[in-house]
Amino acid sequence: MTPVQHLAFLETGMHRTASEAGFSAPEVDYAAVSPMLVIFGAALLAVLVEAFVPRRFRYAVQVPLTLLSLAGAFGAVVWYSTTGDHLQTAGSMVSDPTGGGVSTLEGAVVIDSVSLFLQGTLLLLAFLSVLIMSERNLDSGGSFTPAASAVPGSPGEEQALRAGFCQSEIYPLLLFTVGGMLLFPAAADLLTMFIALEVLSLPLYLMCGLARRRRLLSQEASLKYFLLGAFSSAFFLYGAALLYGYAGTVRLSGIATAITVPTTDAQLGRDWLMLTGIALVAVGLLFKIGAAPFHSWTPDVYQGAPTPVTGFMAAATKVAAFGALLRVLYVAFSGARWDWEPALWGVAILTMVVGSVIAIVQTDVKRMLAYSSIAHAGFLLTGLLAVDVSGLRSVLFYLVAYGFTTIGAFALVTLVRDSGEEGQIGGEATHLSQWAGLGRRSPLLAATFTLFLLSFAGIPLTSGFSGKFAVFAAAVSHGAWVLALIGVLASLVAAFFYVRVIVLMYFSEPTSGGTAVVAPGAATVFAVVVAAAVTVVLGVAPSLLLDLTRDAVFLP
Amino acid sequence: MNPYVPILVLTALGAAFAVLSVAGSFLIGPRRHNRAKLDAYECGIEPTPHAVGGGRFPVKYYLVAMLFIVFDIESVFLMPYAVAFGKLGLFALVEMVLFMVTVFVAYAYMWRRGGLDWD
Numbered sequence: 225m226t227p228v229q230h231l232a233f234l235e236t237g238m239h240r241t242a243s244e245a246g247f248s249a250p251e252v253d254y255a256a257v258s259p260m261l262v263i264f265g266a267a268l269l270a271v272l273v274e275a276f277v278p279r280r281f282r283y284a285v286q287v288p289l290t291l292l293s294l295a296g297a298f299g300a301v302v303w304y305s306t307t308g309d310h311l312q313t314a315g316s317m318v319s320d321p322t323g324g325g326v327s328t329l330e331g332a333v334v335i336d337s338v339s340l341f342l343q344g345t346l347l348l349l350a351f352l353s354v355l356i357m358s359e360r361n362l363d364s365g366g367s368f369t370p371a372a373s374a375v376p377g378s379p380g381e382e383q384a385l386r387a388g389f390c391q392s393e394i395y396p397l398l399l400f401t402v403g404g405m406l407l408f409p410a411a412a413d414l415l416t417m418f419i420a421l422e423v424l425s426l427p428l429y430l431m432c433g434l435a436r437r438r439r440l441l442s443q444e445a446s447l448k449y450f451l452l453g454a455f456s457s458a459f460f461l462y463g464a465a466l467l468y469g470y471a472g473t474v475r476l477s478g479i480a481t482a483i484t485v486p487t488t489d490a491q492l493g494r495d496w497l498m499l500t501g502i503a504l505v506a507v508g509l510l511f512k513i514g515a516a517p518f519h520s521w522t523p524d525v526y527q528g529a530p531t532p533v534t535g536f537m538a539a540a541t542k543v544a545a546f547g548a549l550l551r552v553l554y555v556a557f558s559g560a561r562w563d564w565e566p567a568l569w570g571v572a573i574l575t576m577v578v579g580s581v582i583a584i585v586q587t588d589v590k591r592m593l594a595y596s597s598i599a600h601a602g603f604l605l606t607g608l609l610a611v612d613v614s615g616l617r618s619v620l621f622y623l624v625a626y627g628f629t630t631i632g633a634f635a636l637v638t639l640v641r642d643s644g645e646e647g648q649i650g651g652e653a654t655h656l657s658q659w660a661g662l663g664r665r666s667p668l669l670a671a672t673f674t675l676f677l678l679s680f681a682g683i684p685l686t687s688g689f690s691g692k693f694a695v696f697a698a699a700v701s702h703g704a705w706v707l708a709l710i711g712v713l714a715s716l717v718a719a720f721f722y723v724r725v726i727v728l729m730y731f732s733e734p735t736s737g738g739t740a741v742v743a744p745g746a747a748t749v750f751a752v753v754v755a756a757a758v759t760v761v762l763g764v765a766p767s768l769l770l771d772l773t774r775d776a777v778f779l780p
Numbered sequence: 781m782n783p784y785v786p787i788l789v790l791t792a793l794g795a796a797f798a799v800l801s802v803a804g805s806f807l808i809g810p811r812r813h814n815r816a817k818l819d820a821y822e823c824g825i826e827p828t829p830h831a832v833g834g835g836r837f838p839v840k841y842y843l844v845a846m847l848f849i850v851f852d853i854e855s856v857f858l859m860p861y862a863v864a865f866g867k868l869g870l871f872a873l874v875e876m877v878l879f880m881v882t883v884f885v886a887y888a889y890m891w892r893r894g895g896l897d898w899d
Contacts, residue, residue, distance in 0.1 A: 272885055274893070
């Protein structure tokens with residue numbers, strides 16, 4: 225078909241639908257999307273609170289509002305997945321039409337067992353993050369800057385600090401980003417997915433720039449994340465456009481059909497269009513999960529962002545983005561798996577090696593955890609590459625295990641401070657040398673951090689071991705033993721730098737420069753205790769969670 | 781008829797309008813020059829001749845631009861809705877009201893936090 229014919233074809237096609245069908249209101253399953261409605265409604269309410277509630281009451285209103293809405297949305301997820309029979313059938317294929325679940329909003333959103341599992345996980349992780357963000361015992365006025373737009377070190381900033389201003393915009397921003405994250409893995413077409421990607425990313429860019437201390441570093445993180453994130457969004461969008469050109473639809477199930485059984489002129493012999501589209505969409509998503517070679521933003525952003533935000537970002541963004549990547553690869557692109565698998569093998573190997581090896585030379589604890597998160601993205605990709613139900617379920621398990629441990633670890637990083645003059649609390653002491661001898665000064669913190677590091681390293685009886693075992697077992701059972709072998713070797717390398725920190729905390733003399741461990745408030749203590757408890761429980765009794773993932777399957 | 785013809789006609793009309801407007805005001809408009817009129821047109825900002833200090837401009841313009849986007853997006857969605865209003869029925873009415881409430885939340889935030897105060 226020439227372009228002109230094609231245009232005429234589209235014209236008549238559009239004309240026909242408009243006159244014959246008219247307008248019918250889309251089917252909305254309000255119960256299925258209720259968690260998202262709760263979160264977005266609460267986010268709007270939180271903006272109104274910012275607008276109309278007097279400054280001194282805002283914090284006291286925002287924190288309960290945010291926590292209640294997250295808890296309410298989690299309740300809605302649990303209620304929806306336990307009542308009714310939407311999810312009762314267990315499919316045997318990874319993307320199974322009989323797998324149960326609901327396709328709603330004219331097929332733009334699919335609420336199946338995977339969506340619900342990831343949404344529940346995200347809401348719990350966000351709840352713990354809000355507890356840590358609301359901490360006010362460490363810095364008077366919280367961990368966020370009172371004047372984000374002021375030039376660092378300027379008189380304006382000084383004034384805002386002295387006046388004791390504090391911003392509570394972080395809570396509505398967090399709610400918006402959580403809303404986007406809930407939608408991201410549930411999106412059933414590429415356009416909805418792109419919108420969810422933007423809704424989750426834009427508030428995150430802002431949140432990265434809100435650190436109270438080291439303002440320049442924080443603003444740099446924010447700008448870098450924004451520019452590179454916008455770049456990756458463009459990749460995703462271009463890929464979506466090419467796939468639309470190939471399949472004639474942005475719906476994931478439609479793309480799957482077009483790839484498996486190409487029929488029209490646009491599809492036959494146009495594999496290059498489809499493959500380029502897949503590659504570009506995958507690049508956009510791999511950027512978000514921080515896989516090499518699209519990882520370069522991770523260390524800078526993780527280091528510069530306020531530590532409570534880093535913890536939230538490292539855990540929740542990875543959960544949401546892996547959910548979307550799983551859905552796109554398993555539902556839409558599974559027909560072309562022999563084409564994209566080799567490329568993703570390369571990405572997975574590179575990610576594991578880069579994350580583990582470069583982490584060895586890091587001297588900043590936040591940068592080290594950033595490279596560790598890159599390595600974990602590689603392990604997760606290993607599980608994903610099994611491309612079947614065992615791969616899907618192992619990745620879901622790993623995401624929960626990794627998410628809780630990460631939030632706990634970053635929460636502890638906020639407690640280790642420079643001891644400022646006159647008993648004031650200084651900024652975070654993130655240089656590893658400042659952590660020397662912490663085991664003697666603050667045994668409880670060192671012990672908990674050790675637990676989290678051991679879990680990252682994948683030592684038995686921690687959740688990290690169960691997760692790694694699950695993903696490597698899934699890879700081996702599908703013949704990807706080379707990947708699993710490289711994964712185990714990378715884990716060994718990674719274990720070296722985790723253990724090095726433990727040795728530093730317990731067997732080194734404390735440095736003379738003052739490092740103080742600050743006593744946190746009840747909220748942070750609670751969050752850390754929950755994270756530690758999940759880390760231990762999933763290590764000792766992984767079946768508790770594995771049972772929940774047992775029936776996980778995509779509804780195409 | 782070739783479906784590209786209307787596009788070509790529209791392009792020609794647009795180009796003719798632009799040329800005629802500029803040429804017309806050049807030929808028949810009065811010419812009373814002063815300093816402000818000879819400045820480069822910068823949508824109301826004082827043009828900075830030298831980019832000293834990075835060529836700064838007041839941050840208020842950013843706020844106005846953001847507010848413009850709020851209403852711009854609103855009208856982008858209101859226009860097609862208004863055109864098809866008769867066919868869309870109650871569901872679309874409720875959705876549009878919800879959408880406008882959402883947009884006005886952003887507006888209320890800007891208004892309450894002093895985004896509209898120029899000084």
